[in-house]
Amino acid sequence: MRYVTLPGTDLEVSVVGFGAWAVGGKWWGDDVRDEDSIAAVRRARELGVTLFDTAPLYGHGHADEVLKQALGDAMGEVTVATKVGVRWDGSGEHAESDLCAAYVREDCEASLRRLGVETLDLLQVHWPCEHDTPLEETLEALCALKREGKIRHFGLCNYAAPELEQALAGGDLGVFQTPYSMIRREFEDELSQVVKPDAKAEARVGVFAYETLARGLLSGKFRTLPRFPQSDLRARDPRYWGTRFFRLARWVDLLRQAAERVDEPTAALAAGWALSRPEVSTVLIGAKRPAQVEQNVRASDVAARPEVVHLLDRIAGAYRG
Template sequence: MEYRELPGTNIRLSVIGFGCWAAGGQHWGNDASQDDFRAAISQALALGINWFDTAPLYGHGQADTLLADVLRTEHSDAFVVTKVGVRNAEGSRPVSDLSPAHIVSDTEASLKRLRLETIPLLLVHWPCDFGTPICESMTALESLKLSGKIRHYGVCNYPPVLLEQVLQCGNPVALQTPYSMIRREFEQQLRDVCMPKGADGWPRQKIGVLAYETLCRGLLTGKYGPDHRFGANDLRAHDGRFSGDWARKNLTFVDSLRPIANKLNVSLAALAVGWVCQMPGVTAALVGVKRPEQIRECVKSINLISFTELWHAIDRRIRRYASP
């Protein structure tokens, strides 16, 4: 396993992290059991993965509870990343409440579910829906840090202009953001905020970047053809990337990668994760898996990171086929 330092800390994260959203039992179909997830987490630990990403929203805390149980059984002190802010409003979609009171209560509830005294890294899940000033929210996070309830904090899903405000108001160490071969908004402005150029003209990493959706919700694994139908309890049933012209274009790109993967004797998933891991600015990449064999395949990407010519060849295919 390869490890990289999270900027602004003395923590070294495995270049691949384990995403626990599907372990919450909602939104990702019914094709995996709790035992599958437990085995996958144990396998990840055995392979050297040392950080796991969860959130209160994932199964209303079910993912937290499962993760805590496995880590306790394995006697592991793995680095847990969880989130804060999102709550379910009455009869409505989940909303982000970043008032200081909710930040504190949400964090304390996570500590109980995860059976932790201190959360290693707490991320604001989404920008605020209620107009709480960013500096007010950052002050609440700093207070949690001073009290020992969290060690570090950061944000998820923040656009460049809001991330700049966060950096002015607080001391975040990580941004979690979507990034994959076919979802590359990070390259447009966010990367410049995360690693601005210094006086010498060279970029300097200002905040760690934890990429998610590295497999584009499974599309980049090559498992799902244009005629695949997801169940009603699977969020991909309503994701336009899996249907119509958009899907056909993306799947043509995925098919163009198959000869490369076959030649290297790796999965398409390994290619997709490896591509993200070698991109400038990325500290580590999250993968969402359900079974031990899936995490084993993703970890094979580590051996590909230094293959410069491989990534040049794939970038040519991205320019030809993939969505911007």
């Protein structure tokens, strides 16, 4: 495993992070079992993963409980990145982003209690505000939590370039989290320019790329149209429907063939490609079981092999949507 220090921070994390959304046990089907999840987290740790990304949203806090149980005392030796600002409606099914200062504080304190720590390593705004709180107020609230020692660093997820620029101007942003994969490349438009306007200079902020496997699709395991239960969000993901899926599956064949050629797992090739981009610090990869983690951590080595990255660039370029 390779490690990276995030620009402008003292945070050193593994270049492959463990994404804890699925282990929360909600929205990812009926096959999530805590014993598998705990084993997956521990295997990640054994294989050198030091970054674990969670959120109050993931299983309504259950992902935090799984991480706490799996990591035990090792919690202090790794970076647990969590999120802030999601408020549930009464049904517990619909969530909205509320980023007023009072809720940012309340939600942060709930995470401190759930994770059983005095300071959160990294608190990231989950998605832009759906009420009318200006970003400035949210950033001030995060700076206040940092001054008080409740968080060490803060970040943003899922913002557009102008807001990212605004946050960077404040000088205190630790991380930016965004979707990015061989088949989802909107990050390369304006966002990557904000992150690294000068090709020769260091990036202005650490970038965590998520969904690098397109929710499992780029692992190459779906050779026929999968049928997901309604409890799995992929049942509502158009990439997993009829014609679109079969078009994608033909392209995934190229990735699978490349994986055979270079003797690495297909998942590691997909995530490794995202990791190879100079703007990306770390890839967050979701996993339910140890065997998946064992494949996914190989992304670190894949990204460090220029000849493999070159091959993957050609395959990514052949994707036609």
